[in-house]
Amino acid sequence: MNEFVFSEIETGYECSFTKEITMEMEQAFREITGDVNPLHQDDDYAVSVGEGKFRQHVSFGMLTASLLSTVAGVYMPGRYSLIHSIDKISFKKPVFAGDVLTVSSVVESKQEDLKLLQLKVTIKNQDQKCVAKAGMKVLVLK
Amino acid sequence: MNEFVFSEIETGYECSFTKEITMEMEQAFREITGDVNPLHQDDDYAVSVGEGKFRQHVSFGMLTASLLSTVAGVYMPGRYSLIHSIDKISFKKPVFAGDVLTVSSVVESKQEDLKLLQLKVTIKNQDQKCVAKAGMKVLVLK
Numbered sequence: 001m002n003e004f005v006f007s008e009i010e011t012g013y014e015c016s017f018t019k020e021i022t023m024e025m026e027q028a029f030r031e032i033t034g035d036v037n038p039l040h041q042d043d044d045y046a047v048s049v050g051e052g053k054f055r056q057h058v059s060f061g062m063l064t065a066s067l068l069s070t071v072a073g074v075y076m077p078g079r080y081s082l083i084h085s086i087d088k089i090s091f092k093k094p095v096f097a098g099d100v101l102t103v104s105s106v107v108e109s110k111q112e113d114l115k116l117l118q119l120k121v122t123i124k125n126q127d128q129k130c131v132a133k134a135g136m137k138v139l140v141l142k
Numbered sequence: 143m144n145e146f147v148f149s150e151i152e153t154g155y156e157c158s159f160t161k162e163i164t165m166e167m168e169q170a171f172r173e174i175t176g177d178v179n180p181l182h183q184d185d186d187y188a189v190s191v192g193e194g195k196f197r198q199h200v201s202f203g204m205l206t207a208s209l210l211s212t213v214a215g216v217y218m219p220g221r222y223s224l225i226h227s228i229d230k231i232s233f234k235k236p237v238f239a240g241d242v243l244t245v246s247s248v249v250e251s252k253q254e255d256l257k258l259l260q261l262k263v264t265i266k267n268q269d270q271k272c273v274a275k276a277g278m279k280v281l282v283l284k
Binding site: 001019025028029031032033034035036037038039040049050058060061062063065066067068069070072073074078079080081082083084085086087088089090091141142 | 143161167170171173174175176177178179180181182191192200202203204205207208209210211212214215216220221222223224225226227228229230231232233283284
Protein backbone atom coordinates (compact mmCIF):
# COMPACT_ATOMS: atom_id res chain seq x y z
CA MET A 1 0.00 0.00 0.00
CA ASN A 2 1.31 3.44 -0.92
CA GLU A 3 1.44 6.03 1.86
CA PHE A 4 1.63 9.30 -0.05
CA VAL A 5 0.92 12.47 1.94
CA PHE A 6 -0.66 15.38 0.05
CA SER A 7 2.51 17.46 -0.26
CA GLU A 8 4.41 14.60 -1.93
CA ILE A 9 1.94 14.10 -4.75
CA GLU A 10 2.48 15.82 -8.08
CA THR A 11 0.17 16.37 -11.01
CA GLY A 12 0.85 13.68 -13.59
CA TYR A 13 1.66 10.90 -11.11
CA GLU A 14 0.47 7.57 -12.50
CA CYS A 15 -0.40 4.25 -10.89
CA SER A 16 -1.78 1.03 -12.31
CA PHE A 17 -2.68 -2.49 -11.32
CA THR A 18 -4.33 -5.50 -12.90
CA LYS A 19 -7.20 -7.59 -11.60
CA GLU A 20 -8.97 -10.61 -13.05
CA ILE A 21 -12.76 -10.52 -12.80
CA THR A 22 -13.92 -13.95 -11.63
CA MET A 23 -17.30 -15.58 -11.17
CA GLU A 24 -16.49 -15.80 -7.45
CA MET A 25 -16.17 -12.00 -7.34
CA GLU A 26 -19.46 -11.70 -9.20
CA GLN A 27 -21.17 -14.03 -6.73
CA ALA A 28 -19.78 -12.06 -3.78
CA PHE A 29 -20.93 -8.80 -5.38
CA ARG A 30 -24.39 -10.31 -5.96
CA GLU A 31 -24.62 -11.27 -2.29
CA ILE A 32 -23.49 -7.82 -1.13
CA THR A 33 -25.88 -5.87 -3.31
CA GLY A 34 -28.78 -8.24 -3.77
CA ASP A 35 -28.63 -7.48 -7.50
CA VAL A 36 -29.86 -10.83 -8.79
CA ASN A 37 -30.51 -9.56 -12.32
CA PRO A 38 -30.16 -12.48 -14.78
CA LEU A 39 -28.06 -10.39 -17.17
CA HIS A 40 -25.25 -10.83 -14.65
CA GLN A 41 -25.53 -14.59 -14.18
CA ASP A 42 -27.55 -16.31 -16.92
CA ASP A 43 -25.52 -16.78 -20.11
CA ASP A 44 -28.51 -17.74 -22.27
CA TYR A 45 -30.55 -14.76 -21.09
CA ALA A 46 -27.63 -12.37 -21.72
CA VAL A 47 -27.06 -13.66 -25.25
CA SER A 48 -30.77 -13.42 -26.02
CA VAL A 49 -31.49 -9.98 -24.54
CA GLY A 50 -28.26 -8.54 -25.93
CA GLU A 51 -29.18 -9.60 -29.46
CA GLY A 52 -25.71 -11.03 -30.02
CA LYS A 53 -23.73 -8.23 -28.36
CA PHE A 54 -22.97 -10.38 -25.28
CA ARG A 55 -21.25 -13.77 -25.58
CA GLN A 56 -22.12 -14.74 -21.99
CA HIS A 57 -23.49 -13.10 -18.82
CA VAL A 58 -22.22 -9.55 -18.39
CA SER A 59 -20.31 -8.64 -15.28
CA PHE A 60 -21.79 -5.92 -13.03
CA GLY A 61 -20.71 -2.45 -14.13
CA MET A 62 -20.55 -1.43 -10.50
CA LEU A 63 -18.19 -4.35 -9.78
CA THR A 64 -15.76 -2.87 -12.28
CA ALA A 65 -16.44 0.52 -10.68
CA SER A 66 -15.67 -0.89 -7.23
CA LEU A 67 -12.02 -0.99 -8.30
CA LEU A 68 -12.02 2.80 -7.89
CA SER A 69 -11.90 1.99 -4.18
CA THR A 70 -8.62 0.14 -4.75
CA VAL A 71 -7.19 2.98 -6.83
CA ALA A 72 -7.64 5.45 -4.00
CA GLY A 73 -7.23 3.23 -0.96
CA VAL A 74 -4.16 1.28 -2.05
CA TYR A 75 -2.42 3.22 -4.83
CA MET A 76 -3.15 6.96 -5.05
CA PRO A 77 -2.72 8.17 -2.37
CA GLY A 78 -3.03 4.84 -0.54
CA ARG A 79 -3.15 4.80 3.26
CA TYR A 80 -4.38 8.38 3.83
CA SER A 81 -7.19 8.22 1.29
CA LEU A 82 -10.87 9.02 1.54
CA ILE A 83 -12.97 9.15 -1.64
CA HIS A 84 -14.80 12.50 -1.79
CA SER A 85 -16.89 12.02 -4.92
CA ILE A 86 -17.07 10.36 -8.28
CA ASP A 87 -17.50 12.81 -11.14
CA LYS A 88 -18.38 10.32 -13.80
CA ILE A 89 -18.16 6.65 -14.70
CA SER A 90 -18.74 5.70 -18.32
CA PHE A 91 -19.09 2.04 -19.17
CA LYS A 92 -17.67 1.69 -22.67
CA LYS A 93 -17.71 -2.05 -23.31
CA PRO A 94 -19.06 -5.09 -21.46
CA VAL A 95 -16.81 -6.92 -18.99
CA PHE A 96 -17.03 -10.70 -18.75
CA ALA A 97 -15.85 -13.13 -16.08
CA GLY A 98 -12.33 -14.13 -17.02
CA ASP A 99 -11.38 -10.67 -18.28
CA VAL A 100 -8.16 -9.28 -16.83
CA LEU A 101 -8.58 -5.57 -16.23
CA THR A 102 -5.79 -3.02 -16.05
CA VAL A 103 -6.80 -0.04 -13.94
CA SER A 104 -4.70 3.07 -14.56
CA SER A 105 -4.96 6.38 -12.76
CA VAL A 106 -3.33 9.75 -13.25
CA VAL A 107 -3.40 12.80 -11.00
CA GLU A 108 -4.98 15.52 -13.15
CA SER A 109 -4.89 18.31 -10.57
CA LYS A 110 -4.58 19.13 -6.87
CA GLN A 111 -6.86 21.38 -4.86
CA GLU A 112 -4.52 22.64 -2.13
CA ASP A 113 -7.05 24.22 0.25
CA LEU A 114 -9.11 21.04 0.67
CA LYS A 115 -6.29 18.51 0.08
CA LEU A 116 -8.21 17.02 -2.82
CA LEU A 117 -6.77 15.11 -5.76
CA GLN A 118 -8.59 14.97 -9.07
CA LEU A 119 -7.87 11.53 -10.58
CA LYS A 120 -8.66 10.28 -14.05
CA VAL A 121 -9.06 6.51 -14.21
CA THR A 122 -9.03 4.31 -17.30
CA ILE A 123 -9.87 0.60 -17.19
CA LYS A 124 -8.84 -1.65 -20.09
CA ASN A 125 -9.33 -5.35 -20.70
CA GLN A 126 -6.73 -7.88 -21.82
CA ASP A 127 -7.32 -6.86 -25.45
CA GLN A 128 -6.37 -3.25 -24.60
CA LYS A 129 -9.97 -2.16 -25.14
CA CYS A 130 -11.19 0.54 -22.81
CA VAL A 131 -14.12 -0.87 -20.79
CA ALA A 132 -14.63 2.09 -18.44
CA LYS A 133 -13.48 5.62 -17.75
CA ALA A 134 -13.97 7.57 -14.55
CA GLY A 135 -13.10 10.78 -12.79
CA MET A 136 -12.91 11.00 -9.02
CA LYS A 137 -11.96 13.38 -6.23
CA VAL A 138 -9.97 11.90 -3.37
CA LEU A 139 -9.31 13.59 -0.05
CA VAL A 140 -5.80 13.03 1.33
CA LEU A 141 -6.03 12.86 5.12
CA LYS A 142 -2.39 13.78 5.79
CA MET B 143 -37.56 -8.03 -9.34
CA ASN B 144 -39.43 -5.44 -11.38
CA GLU B 145 -39.77 -6.06 -15.12
CA PHE B 146 -40.59 -2.63 -16.49
CA VAL B 147 -40.20 -2.18 -20.22
CA PHE B 148 -39.23 1.28 -21.46
CA SER B 149 -42.68 2.33 -22.67
CA GLU B 150 -44.26 1.62 -19.26
CA ILE B 151 -41.95 3.90 -17.29
CA GLU B 152 -42.97 7.47 -16.54
CA THR B 153 -40.99 10.43 -15.34
CA GLY B 154 -41.43 10.74 -11.59
CA TYR B 155 -41.65 6.99 -10.89
CA GLU B 156 -40.07 6.25 -7.51
CA CYS B 157 -38.59 3.11 -5.96
CA SER B 158 -36.85 2.49 -2.68
CA PHE B 159 -35.38 -0.30 -0.59
CA THR B 160 -33.41 -0.64 2.62
CA LYS B 161 -30.18 -2.49 3.24
CA GLU B 162 -28.10 -2.91 6.37
CA ILE B 163 -24.36 -2.49 5.88
CA THR B 164 -22.61 -5.30 7.75
CA MET B 165 -19.00 -6.14 8.48
CA GLU B 166 -19.49 -9.31 6.42
CA MET B 167 -20.38 -7.15 3.42
CA GLU B 168 -17.31 -5.01 4.09
CA GLN B 169 -15.09 -8.11 4.26
CA ALA B 170 -16.54 -9.44 0.99
CA PHE B 171 -16.01 -6.05 -0.65
CA ARG B 172 -12.41 -5.98 0.64
CA GLU B 173 -11.78 -9.41 -0.91
CA ILE B 174 -13.34 -8.40 -4.23
CA THR B 175 -11.42 -5.16 -4.58
CA GLY B 176 -8.22 -5.80 -2.66
CA ASP B 177 -8.77 -2.43 -0.95
CA VAL B 178 -7.14 -3.27 2.39
CA ASN B 179 -6.96 0.36 3.53
CA PRO B 180 -7.05 0.47 7.37
CA LEU B 181 -9.62 3.30 7.35
CA HIS B 182 -12.13 0.64 6.33
CA GLN B 183 -11.25 -1.97 8.98
CA ASP B 184 -9.19 -0.56 11.87
CA ASP B 185 -11.36 1.36 14.37
CA ASP B 186 -8.42 2.92 16.24
CA TYR B 187 -6.79 4.10 13.01
CA ALA B 188 -10.06 5.58 11.75
CA VAL B 189 -10.71 7.49 14.98
CA SER B 190 -7.13 8.80 15.00
CA VAL B 191 -6.83 9.82 11.33
CA GLY B 192 -10.33 11.30 11.32
CA GLU B 193 -9.53 13.55 14.27
CA GLY B 194 -12.77 12.59 15.97
CA LYS B 195 -15.02 12.70 12.90
CA PHE B 196 -15.25 8.90 12.74
CA ARG B 197 -16.45 6.81 15.69
CA GLN B 198 -15.17 3.54 14.16
CA HIS B 199 -13.84 2.27 10.84
CA VAL B 200 -15.59 3.88 7.88
CA SER B 201 -17.38 1.71 5.37
CA PHE B 202 -16.15 1.81 1.77
CA GLY B 203 -17.80 4.62 -0.20
CA MET B 204 -17.85 2.36 -3.22
CA LEU B 205 -19.68 -0.32 -1.20
CA THR B 206 -22.49 2.18 -0.66
CA ALA B 207 -22.21 3.08 -4.34
CA SER B 208 -22.51 -0.59 -5.32
CA LEU B 209 -26.18 -0.36 -4.31
CA LEU B 210 -26.72 1.61 -7.54
CA SER B 211 -26.43 -1.81 -9.18
CA THR B 212 -29.43 -2.96 -7.14
CA VAL B 213 -31.43 0.17 -7.98
CA ALA B 214 -31.13 -0.49 -11.70
CA GLY B 215 -30.98 -4.28 -11.80
CA VAL B 216 -33.81 -5.05 -9.38
CA TYR B 217 -36.01 -1.95 -9.05
CA MET B 218 -35.87 0.58 -11.88
CA PRO B 219 -36.27 -0.84 -14.47
CA GLY B 220 -35.32 -4.25 -13.01
CA ARG B 221 -34.95 -7.22 -15.34
CA TYR B 222 -34.24 -5.33 -18.59
CA SER B 223 -31.61 -3.02 -17.11
CA LEU B 224 -28.09 -2.19 -18.15
CA ILE B 225 -26.27 0.69 -16.45
CA HIS B 226 -25.00 3.09 -19.11
CA SER B 227 -23.09 5.57 -16.94
CA ILE B 228 -22.89 7.23 -13.57
CA ASP B 229 -23.05 11.03 -13.76
CA LYS B 230 -22.00 11.72 -10.23
CA ILE B 231 -21.72 10.17 -6.78
CA SER B 232 -21.28 12.54 -3.85
CA PHE B 233 -20.45 11.03 -0.48
CA LYS B 234 -22.06 13.37 2.05
CA LYS B 235 -21.51 11.60 5.38
CA PRO B 236 -19.58 8.52 6.51
CA VAL B 237 -21.36 5.15 6.58
CA PHE B 238 -20.55 2.70 9.37
CA ALA B 239 -21.17 -1.03 9.70
CA GLY B 240 -24.56 -1.43 11.34
CA ASP B 241 -26.10 1.50 9.47
CA VAL B 242 -29.37 0.74 7.72
CA LEU B 243 -29.46 2.57 4.41
CA THR B 244 -32.58 3.55 2.51
CA VAL B 245 -31.87 3.86 -1.19
CA SER B 246 -34.45 5.90 -3.10
CA SER B 247 -34.54 6.54 -6.82
CA VAL B 248 -36.69 8.69 -9.02
CA VAL B 249 -36.92 8.80 -12.82
CA GLU B 250 -35.93 12.35 -13.74
CA SER B 251 -36.25 12.00 -17.50
CA LYS B 252 -36.41 9.56 -20.39
CA GLN B 253 -34.37 9.70 -23.57
CA GLU B 254 -36.65 7.98 -26.07
CA ASP B 255 -34.22 7.44 -28.97
CA LEU B 256 -31.69 5.51 -26.89
CA LYS B 257 -34.13 4.01 -24.33
CA LEU B 258 -32.21 5.65 -21.51
CA LEU B 259 -33.56 6.59 -18.10
CA GLN B 260 -31.99 9.37 -16.07
CA LEU B 261 -32.28 8.37 -12.41
CA LYS B 262 -31.58 10.44 -9.34
CA VAL B 263 -30.64 8.34 -6.32
CA THR B 264 -30.57 9.44 -2.68
CA ILE B 265 -29.18 7.24 0.09
CA LYS B 266 -30.07 8.00 3.72
CA ASN B 267 -29.08 6.31 6.95
CA GLN B 268 -31.36 5.27 9.82
CA ASP B 269 -31.19 8.82 11.22
CA GLN B 270 -32.61 10.19 7.94
CA LYS B 271 -29.25 11.80 7.16
CA CYS B 272 -28.28 11.80 3.51
CA VAL B 273 -25.04 9.82 3.15
CA ALA B 274 -24.78 9.82 -0.65
CA LYS B 275 -26.42 11.25 -3.75
CA ALA B 276 -25.97 9.99 -7.28
CA GLY B 277 -27.18 10.42 -10.82
CA MET B 278 -27.13 7.57 -13.32
CA LYS B 279 -28.24 6.70 -16.83
CA VAL B 280 -29.75 3.27 -17.30
CA LEU B 281 -30.41 1.59 -20.62
CA VAL B 282 -33.69 -0.34 -20.79
CA LEU B 283 -33.18 -3.38 -23.02
CA LYS B 284 -36.86 -3.89 -23.88
